Amino acid sequence: MTGSHACDEFTRVVDVSDLGDDERRLDVVADEDERRALAADLDLLALEALEATAWLAPAGSDREVRLRASFRARVVQACVVTLEPVESVIEESFGLTYRPVDEADAAAREVEVVLDEEDPPEPLVGGRVDVGAAIAEHLALALDPYPRRPGAHLDASAAETRAAAGEGEGPFAVLGRLTETVRGNT
Secondary structure (H helix, E strand, O other): OOOOOHHHOOOOEEEOOOOOOOOEEEEEEOOHHHHHHHHHHOOOOEEEEEEEEEEEEEOOOOOOEEEEEEEEEEEEEEOOOOOOEEEEEEEEEEEEEEEEOOHHHHHHOOOOOOOOOOOOOEEEOOOEEEHHHHHHHHHHHHOOOOOOOOOOOOOHHHHHHHHHOOOOOOHHHHHHHHHHHHHHOO
C-alpha cells in the first residue's frame, strides 16, 4: 500500500454499543470513488467490484463483539512479467473479535502474535467497529503478490545473454572471481 491505508477511503463505521444480544447484518457495496481509491492504495490497475456481507454479534464476556464477514472482489493487477492486466476474483471470509478498551490502553497496548493461536482481540474504541476498514485490510491480504498472466514467462535467452556478459551474476560469483584474482597476484 502506498501513502495512506486502504481503510482510510473505505469506511463503514457501526455503533455496536446498543447491540444487546442480537446479531446485526450489514451489506456493503463499494461505490466507484471508493473502488478507485482502494485500487490506488492497493497498487491495482482496477478494482471493478467489492461487495461484502458482515455480521456483528456479542461474543463472550466483557462486552466483546464478533465480526464475521464474507467478501467478493473483482481485481485487475499488473502481471509481474509483462505488466499486462491480470483479472481475478477474490472470495474470502474472515472473523475478528473486538474488546472494549479506553483510548490510552489502545495506544499503549503491546501484542505478542503466536502463529498457531487465535489472533488477539482488536480494540473496540467508543463502541464502534469499522467494518469497511476490516474488509479493506483482508482484501489487501488476499491479493496475489505475484500476479502472472497465463503463459507469461521470462525470456531465457535474455538471461543467458546477460550471464555470458557477466551481468546479472550474483555477488558471490563476483566475489569469487575477485578473490581468485587477488590470490593470483600474490
